[in-house]
Amino acid sequence: NAGVTQTPKFRILKIGQSMTLQCTQDMNHNYMYWYRQDPGMGLKLIYYSVGAGITDKGEVPNGYNVSRSTTEDFPLRLELAAPSQTSVYFCASSYGTGGYEQYFGPGTRLTVT
């Protein structure tokens, strides 16, 4: 199993550009998550999904959008990129909630200049 994969690994965007961060998992997990990691801040939840067609906002959703058309894929869309979105983005998935482990992808390092 590949687990959770993310593309691209690195990206530089200009202010105002848009992009989609891709996330795919092959573990047939219903639950998927997007986090951003900023130095000294830990991970903050952007959006999550409890199954295909169902998504909800996390702590820091502004400036982002998601969709979940299949169990495997959970892309994160950035519209009108801003310098404040410079961060490392992690996708994760889990079989369930509560005490279930979340499995993380390798991350996407995004710089907006």
Place this chain on the structure above:
Amino acid sequence: AQSVTQLDSQVPVFEEAPVELRCNYSSSVSVYLFWYVQYPNQGLQLLLKYLSGSTLVKGINGFEAEFNKSQTSFHLRKPSVHISDTAEYFCAVSDDYKLSFGAGTTVTVRA
């Protein structure tokens, strides 16, 4: 609402010495507690978790953690560290859908 406080942002330690990483949490309901490790330029992976039962939890790579309900703490320990333990460590608490992370503790192991 739940929150996690990791009391040390950086912990330098010599190889083969013990290390303890401190974590306190707050929550109004019963929680599940986790420690994740992030090696340089990688994603997070689970070290160990507490769901219920014995308050001493053993994880991978010789790490263990003790759940203390009265002190709302979940401190992580390793009796003898290796250079390869150099990483960032995150304490996290979950009640339902949401996993809340602490700010992280960077452990640097020196020879």
